[in-house]
Amino acid sequence: MTMESNHHLNFLAPQPDRSWLGSWIFSTDHKRIGILYLVAISTFFLVGLCLGLLMRLELIAPGGIIMGPQTYNALFTVHGVIMIFLVVIPSIPAVFGNMILPIQLGAKDVFFPRLNLLSWWLYMFGAGVAVISLFTGGGPPDTGWTFYVPFSTMTKSNTTLSVFGVFILGFSGILTGLNFITTVHRLKPSTTPWMKLPLFTWSLYFTAWIQVLVTPILAITLLLIILERVIGLGLFDPTKGGDPLLYQHLFWIYSHPAVYIMILPAMGVISEIVPVFARKPAFGYRAIVFSGFVIATAGSMVWAHHMFVAGISDTAVMVFSFLTFVVAIPSAIKVFNWTATLYKGSIYLGPPLLYALAFIFLFSLGGLQGLILGSAGTDMHVHDTYFVVGHFHYVVFGGAIFGFFAALHYWLPKMFGRLYNYEWATAALFLKFIGFNLLYFTMLIMGVQGMPRRYYDYLPEFQNLQVISTVGSWILAAGIIMMVINLFYGMRYGEKAGDNPWGGATLEWTVSSPPPAENFEGEPVLTRSPYDFKDIKAPHAE
Amino acid sequence: MIPQILNPMEQIDHTFLIIFSISAFILLGISGLSIYFLFRYHHTRNPDPDPIEGNLLLEFVWTIIPVILVSGMFVSGWTGFKAARTVPVGAYPIKTTARMWAWNFEYPNGKIADTLWVPQGKPIKIILQSLDVIHSFYMPAYRIKMDALPGRETYTWFLPMKTGEFTVFCAEYCGLKHADMSAKVVVATQTEFDEWVNDFTTPGAVVATGPQKILFDKGCLGCHSLDGSVKAGPTFKGIFGRKTFVIKGGQEESLTADEAYLRRSILDPKAEIVKGFPDLMPPPMDISPEDLNTIINCLKSLP
Numbered sequence A: 001m002t003m004e005s006n007h008h009l010n011f012l013a014p015q016p017d018r019s020w021l022g023s024w025i026f027s028t029d030h031k032r033i034g035i036l037y038l039v040a041i042s043t044f045f046l047v048g049l050c051l052g053l054l055m056r057l058e059l060i061a062p063g064g065i066i067m068g069p070q071t072y073n074a075l076f077t078v079h080g081v082i083m084i085f086l087v088v089i090p091s092i093p094a095v096f097g098n099m100i101l102p103i104q105l106g107a108k109d110v111f112f113p114r115l116n117l118l119s120w121w122l123y124m125f126g127a128g129v130a131v132i133s134l135f136t137g138g139g140p141p142d143t144g145w146t147f148y149v150p151f152s153t154m155t156k157s158n159t160t161l162s163v164f165g166v167f168i169l170g171f172s173g174i175l176t177g178l179n180f181i182t183t184v185h186r187l188k189p190s191t192t193p194w195m196k197l198p199l200f201t202w203s204l205y206f207t208a209w210i211q212v213l214v215t216p217i218l219a220i221t222l223l224l225i226i227l228e229r230v231i232g233l234g235l236f237d238p239t240k241g242g243d244p245l246l247y248q249h250l251f252w253i254y255s256h257p258a259v260y261i262m263i264l265p266a267m268g269v270i271s272e273i274v275p276v277f278a279r280k281p282a283f284g285y286r287a288i289v290f291s292g293f294v295i296a297t298a299g300s301m302v303w304a305h306h307m308f309v310a311g312i313s314d315t316a317v318m319v320f321s322f323l324t325f326v327v328a329i330p331s332a333i334k335v336f337n338w339t340a341t342l343y344k345g346s347i348y349l350g351p352p353l354l355y356a357l358a359f360i361f362l363f364s365l366g367g368l369q370g371l372i373l374g375s376a377g378t379d380m381h382v383h384d385t386y387f388v389v390g391h392f393h394y395v396v397f398g399g400a401i402f403g404f405f406a407a408l409h410y411w412l413p414k415m416f417g418r419l420y421n422y423e424w425a426t427a428a429l430f431l432k433f434i435g436f437n438l439l440y441f442t443m444l445i446m447g448v449q450g451m452p453r454r455y456y457d458y459l460p461e462f463q464n465l466q467v468i469s470t471v472g473s474w475i476l477a478a479g480i481i482m483m484v485i486n487l488f489y490g491m492r493y494g495e496k497a498g499d500n501p502w503g504g505a506t507l508e509w510t511v512s513s514p515p516p517a518e519n520f521e522g523e524p525v526l527t528r529s530p531y532d533f534k535d536i537k538a539p540h541a542e
Numbered sequence B: 001m002i003p004q005i006l007n008p009m010e011q012i013d014h015t016f017l018i019i020f021s022i023s024a025f026i027l028l029g030i031s032g033l034s035i036y037f038l039f040r041y042h043h044t045r046n047p048d049p050d051p052i053e054g055n056l057l058l059e060f061v062w063t064i065i066p067v068i069l070v071s072g073m074f075v076s077g078w079t080g081f082k083a084a085r086t087v088p089v090g091a092y093p094i095k096t097t098a099r100m101w102a103w104n105f106e107y108p109n110g111k112i113a114d115t116l117w118v119p120q121g122k123p124i125k126i127i128l129q130s131l132d133v134i135h136s137f138y139m140p141a142y143r144i145k146m147d148a149l150p151g152r153e154t155y156t157w158f159l160p161m162k163t164g165e166f167t168v169f170c171a172e173y174c175g176l177k178h179a180d181m182s183a184k185v186v187v188a189t190q191t192e193f194d195e196w197v198n199d200f201t202t203p204g205a206v207v208a209t210g211p212q213k214i215l216f217d218k219g220c221l222g223c224h225s226l227d228g229s230v231k232a233g234p235t236f237k238g239i240f241g242r243k244t245f246v247i248k249g250g251q252e253e254s255l256t257a258d259e260a261y262l263r264r265s266i267l268d269p270k271a272e273i274v275k276g277f278p279d280l281m282p283p284p285m286d287i288s289p290e291d292l293n294t295i296i297n298c299l300k301s302l303p
Helices: A020-025 A030-058 A069-088 A091-105 A113-135 A159-187 A200-232 A246-280 A285-303 A313-344 A351-374 A378-383 A386-416 A422-448 A458-492 B006-039 B056-085 B192-196 B213-217 B259-265 B289-301
Strands: B092-099 B100-105 B109-111 B116-119 B124-130 B135-139 B143-148 B154-158 B164-170 B181-189 B243-248 B251-256 B272-274
Touching: A020 A030, A030 A069, A030 A091, A030 A386, A030 A458, A069 A113, A069 A159, A069 A386, A091 A113, A091 A159, A091 A200, A091 A246, A091 A313, A091 B124, A113 B006, A113 B056, A113 B181, A159 A200, A159 A458, A159 B181, A200 A285, A246 A313, A246 A351, A246 A386, A285 A422, A313 A351, A313 A378, A313 B006, A313 B056, A351 A378, A351 B006, A351 B056, A351 B213, A351 B272, A378 A386, A378 B006, A378 B056, A386 A458, A386 B272, A422 A458, B006 B056, B006 B124, B006 B154, B006 B243, B056 B154, B092 B116, B092 B135, B100 B116, B100 B181, B116 B192, B124 B135, B124 B143, B143 B154, B181 B192, B259 B289
Parallel strands: B092 B124, B116 B181
Antiparallel strands: B092 B100, B100 B109, B124 B154, B135 B143, B135 B164, B164 B181, B243 B251, B243 B272
């Protein structure tokens, strides 16, 4: 199969019977929907990035520099809401789940293509409502992305509308999850055994289950905030017999598993890239699958570790601290397996692998910081400080978003049929890695020294580290801009990628690049294991 | 001396040391090994990969060893936490009240201050409550933190070891001036402390037994000073009969603060906002007519 012979089937080809816009926003093709998400999510990511840069600039010196406290409080709230609900949670599943999962599985589309389009529309609608909330009513929300009561029920900022926006976004996630679960069960070719599914497919499958099971709890919780604000329900209000801790429980029952919604797909990406670039099977395939399952289940039972000093009982602290340590084990197993996959490989240091290695380092560092937070005594000191902010960004940015970057470098050549510049990709990664660690490692140090989070102002003794952190944010941003330019230019004008630029063995590498609109002619029959590279030529071997 | 108490600060620092050391060891190990593999098994040095699929014994080993390590961390962390929750008998109680955006400390003899003075070498029990949203009492110097909640009492304790000045921060985000919500902590010798605590005229002190106690209890003093200084709201000093400019329905108006105005501004604080101040004051959650009268009378009697 060459690209030329399939040119008329290319999913990116113009569709003469529809307008250009209509052929995208009303398309039920999973690949086109994936690209719609890619455009929307990248846009929101760049917006969230700018908000983060503004915050860091404000913190370059104590006192007000470029804004007042109300603006700062709104900035970290909106940065959090955009990055979490509009970017990180949907990122890999919505973009690469949509683009790649059906092809990797051997299907022509997801099981419910029209529902898939509805998910994207719900995402855009929810995002629109959240954006409108910034410019109407009492101004942008200032509650923090956690919307803690009673503050969130008292503040005059436009919290009701932004909470409603997040409420709608939840449905987009639930429907996408439902779609992926059904797709894996119903469209997996009958000849493909479960234990030959690619690890990325497995990770999306587990993620989808978490999304379907826990997102409704967030939806209910957000609805309760709206009811508190609008009709004064009193469920969380102590003067009416309510309890603010009830809110925190409900919020974290969703929001802790949400961290695994963010990280599991990224782990799937890494499990896909490392074997391809080491030219040998994923070490401990079954262990990686099983640890994904354990993370998905145990991750739902650790939420109260966000509440060790919130006023819950000491027994609850003990139980949740213990369970938190339990969930550290499967993550460690994955890291050990990736490292072992490199052993006796024939390693090619292509950009996707370099991104994957950056992920492994940053995620390991972030995960190890989690041990400090899981241990009740040390958590008492660093809870709600910069340590938590640093840890969170190591796991979610260094983890989930670097995983997303790795996926971009791995799969975009498949989607657009063209390659980016490898040197630029490597240089951009280097900048990002340096900037990232300057930005967030300093936060870890400040946290241990006792710098509380969500502070517009700070004591002069923190200034040196704050300045280093801000400079780090500039380097990081420069690296991201460089990456965006390189990828964008590459996808339009780059060298042709060919069907299998990395020598992958999963099904998406057997179709042309860009893939044909229908993915496969007939049902593909699996001829090899997902990580059996025998007789597949690696690009560097030439 | 206090016999047989586990100092939470020492235990928590011990846990930090254990976890940081093990983590550094694991991170360096994995990174070092990866870098070695990348070099040793680079395709130029190792053109033919060995298709190893896994090793059950290894999987077992790298599951069991982390289980043992994290079990140790859990026990160590829990010990520190438990120590911070186990207040020694005879600890000196200080009732701490949090509100947007100030701390007040009430001593057993009735003295109330905005600075936390404590005697060196004596365990201090901090009894916490919030008058509005959730705040968190955070004293990094002693590694302790505990949320202050509305409608529920929480506590923590610490053992001040060295004399000196420290800071209490608010660690739970509580709105506009969250970053300004800190208080000074002074660890003094027992003699200095006794002198301070029995002197009701020190700066920042409020006499809790006097007629002004109601202003403290209702949280007014968090934003309104008694000494003429400007806090989040206008000062109470000389408030009765003062000529005041207010913004009412977008229009500026001038009025004299009489009893009717004071009553209105407590019950419906959003209706008229004193010029130059933000619209911040929450309406009272629950106030009896008697309390309201006491407050009005107190405000009238202020110098």
